[in-house]
Amino acid sequence: MASASWRQFKAILRKDLVMEMRTHEMITSMGLYAILTMVVYQIALTEAGEALDVRLVMPGLIWVAFIFMSLLGLNRSFVHEKDQGCIDALLLSPVDRPVIFFAKFSGNLLFLLAVEVLSLPVFAFLFLQGREGISNPIWLLGVVMLAASVGISGVGTLLATMTVNTSGKDILLAVVFVPLMYPLLRAAVGATFAAVIGGPGSIETFWSWMAWVAGFDVIMLLVAFGLYEFVIGA
Amino acid sequence: MGETPLTGNALEVRGLTRAFGARKALDKVDFDLPEGAFLSIFGPNGAGKTTLVKILTTLLNPSAGSVKVCGLDVVTDAVELRHKIGLISHNPLLYADLTAEENLLFFAEMYGIPEAEERVRELLESVELDHRRLDLTRTFSRGMLQRLSIARALLHRPDILFLDEPYSGLDPHAMDILDTLVAQIRGEHTFVMISHDLSKGLELCSHALILANGKVVMFDERDAIDEAAFRETYRATVGMGVA
Numbered sequence: 001m002a003s004a005s006w007r008q009f010k011a012i013l014r015k016d017l018v019m020e021m022r023t024h025e026m027i028t029s030m031g032l033y034a035i036l037t038m039v040v041y042q043i044a045l046t047e048a049g050e051a052l053d054v055r056l057v058m059p060g061l062i063w064v065a066f067i068f069m070s071l072l073g074l075n076r077s078f079v080h081e082k083d084q085g086c087i088d089a090l091l092l093s094p095v096d097r098p099v100i101f102f103a104k105f106s107g108n109l110l111f112l113l114a115v116e117v118l119s120l121p122v123f124a125f126l127f128l129q130g131r132e133g134i135s136n137p138i139w140l141l142g143v144v145m146l147a148a149s150v151g152i153s154g155v156g157t158l159l160a161t162m163t164v165n166t167s168g169k170d171i172l173l174a175v176v177f178v179p180l181m182y183p184l185l186r187a188a189v190g191a192t193f194a195a196v197i198g199g200p201g202s203i204e205t206f207w208s209w210m211a212w213v214a215g216f217d218v219i220m221l222l223v224a225f226g227l228y229e230f231v232i233g234a
Numbered sequence: 235m236g237e238t239p240l241t242g243n244a245l246e247v248r249g250l251t252r253a254f255g256a257r258k259a260l261d262k263v264d265f266d267l268p269e270g271a272f273l274s275i276f277g278p279n280g281a282g283k284t285t286l287v288k289i290l291t292t293l294l295n296p297s298a299g300s301v302k303v304c305g306l307d308v309v310t311d312a313v314e315l316r317h318k319i320g321l322i323s324h325n326p327l328l329y330a331d332l333t334a335e336e337n338l339l340f341f342a343e344m345y346g347i348p349e350a351e352e353r354v355r356e357l358l359e360s361v362e363l364d365h366r367r368l369d370l371t372r373t374f375s376r377g378m379l380q381r382l383s384i385a386r387a388l389l390h391r392p393d394i395l396f397l398d399e400p401y402s403g404l405d406p407h408a409m410d411i412l413d414t415l416v417a418q419i420r421g422e423h424t425f426v427m428i429s430h431d432l433s434k435g436l437e438l439c440s441h442a443l444i445l446a447n448g449k450v451v452m453f454d455e456r457d458a459i460d461e462a463a464f465r466e467t468y469r470a471t472v473g474m475g476v477a
Contacts, residue, residue, distance in 0.1 A: 004346055011343035019331040022370075084379075085325030089386065091293055092327075093344035094316040 008095045012103035017110070019080055026073040026111045033072050034119035037065040042126045054127045055134075059192035062123060063185055067152065069119075070112050071174055074156040077108050078164040087164075087232075097229040101157060105224075109153040116145050135198020140206055144195060147210060148188035151217045155180055158224040162231050184220075187212035244269045244394050244424035245290065249299035252285050252448075259285040261448040262299070267441060269393075272425040274435035277445035278472040283428045286445065287396050290426065291321050304393050317345065320387035320395045324402040326379040327386065330372035334363055334382050337371060338389060345390040357385040360418075362411065377408025384415055395419075397427040401434060432468060436461060446471035 020026055041061050045052060081087040090100065120141075124133075134141065159177050163169040191209035194202045245267040252260040260282045267273050277283050288294035290303055292312040301308045306315040321327070328337050335354060342350035358364040361381040371379060380400065387395060401409055416425070416438070429435035436442060442459055444452040444467060451471050452464070 007346065008344055011340055015329065015332065015336075015340050018336070019329065022331050080329060080331065083330055085323060085327045086329055088293060088321070088323070088325070089327035089341065090344070092291060092316055092319070092321055093341060094313050094346075095344055096313065 016107035030073045030115040074160040101228040105157040140195035144191040246302040251298040274439035281445040282448040318393045320392035323398040326383040335367040394424040
């Protein structure tokens with residue numbers, strides 16, 4: 001049974017990757033949104049000039065961009081399944097519903113991470129040229145991005161499944177998703193701040209915020225796992 | 235997975251009720267269908283036909299009553315049952331951004347079909363789409379999509395096939411191909427078809443059922459049905475409107 005689930009997981013994930021490589025729908029919309037947001041940030045902060053240490057606001061700016069960017073991708077993640085009734089064909093097959101959740105979640109996570117990784121150099125180019133860079137090792141930034149993206153994709157996949165058949169799904173997803181993301185967003189900004197600014201005790205602060213991020217991930221993934229059968233069959 | 239109990243009946247529906255809020259889409263529906271039969275389900279829009287098929291195919295849970303398909307309960311044995319059922323809908327249920335072959339190989343993996351590539355090739359030939367196997371299905375005509383949809387539904391050799399208005403939107407050539415395919419596999423499967431086309435439905439069926447307002451108005455074997463009386467009953471149910 002476990003090998004059947006693993007085979008089905010790989011099949012759904014591969015299918016989503018192949019279709020995204022062909023259509024570029026999620027990557028393009030998320031990537032463009034991220035770049036445009038950063039350009040707007042850059043314009044908004046122009047007058048502050050050298051007086052503002054951009055590093056102080058960088059964590060918040062990055063995560064606001066990532067949260068709203070992920071909304072775009074999550075809204076699109078079930079479009080292929082809804083087209084031509086494919087979700088019914090998927091549900092008709094002998095697959096445990098949590099397998100569908102984990103496959104869709106993994107696809108969303110990969111697409112989100114890809115756009116995050118691509119958009120960070122743009123952010124550095126626009127805001128950090130000629131300024132002091134990140135104080136702590138850059139891999140800490142990678143850790144918080146990975147961990148927070150797990151939570152964003154997990155909750156987002158569950159909510160996108162719930163809202164896919166509703167009218168006004170775009171706004172409904174945002175209205176439910178953003179408040180639920182508050183604890184994760186706060187912890188991710190805190191951890192990113194500690195990684196970027198550095199200083200005495202920053203590593204300890206970083207890991208204490210990361211504990212919050214990890215806790216959020218575990219709780220939300222368990223909730224999503226438990227609810228998915230009900231949600232996708234509703 | 236356990237052995238499938240042999241009951242002699244492909245469908246056993248007892249007191250099936252499905253409510254959406256206060257509205258009952260199905261209300262105490264009862265009927266049995268023997269294995270190998272071809273059931274045509276008729277009824278006006280909103281009669282509960284699609285809800286009934288969704289429950290029979292495990293896509294929706296009943297609110298009350300019990301439903302067994304191939305001897306398996308649609309709620310408690312759903313995963314095992316899904317190996318035994320196929321659905322051909324008016325929607326193709328195919329991914330537009332995958333090729334014909336990729337679509338079938340994807341579903342073959344979902345069902346764990348051994349020697350999937352061979353099975354896919356065989357099915358693509360039988361629906362006359364082998365020459366388009368590497369084309370994205372978004373480039374297919376309605377008739378081609380429906381033929382590929384048939385191949386998808388037959389992929390795992392189901393015991394019972396559900397046809398939800400399969401002729402809807404098909405051109406005459408595609409209808410002929412669908413007729414031929416149904417005739418070829420008629421003896422190997424039990425069929426349940428929703429149709430608004432009385433002539434077609436009665437031509438194909440061994441049993442006929444009329445639903446209206448979520449209730450069974452008429453259910454009988456084809457041989458026992460007087461066609462004129464049946465048509466009159468159907469016309470009267472259409473006049474009953476939706477539930």
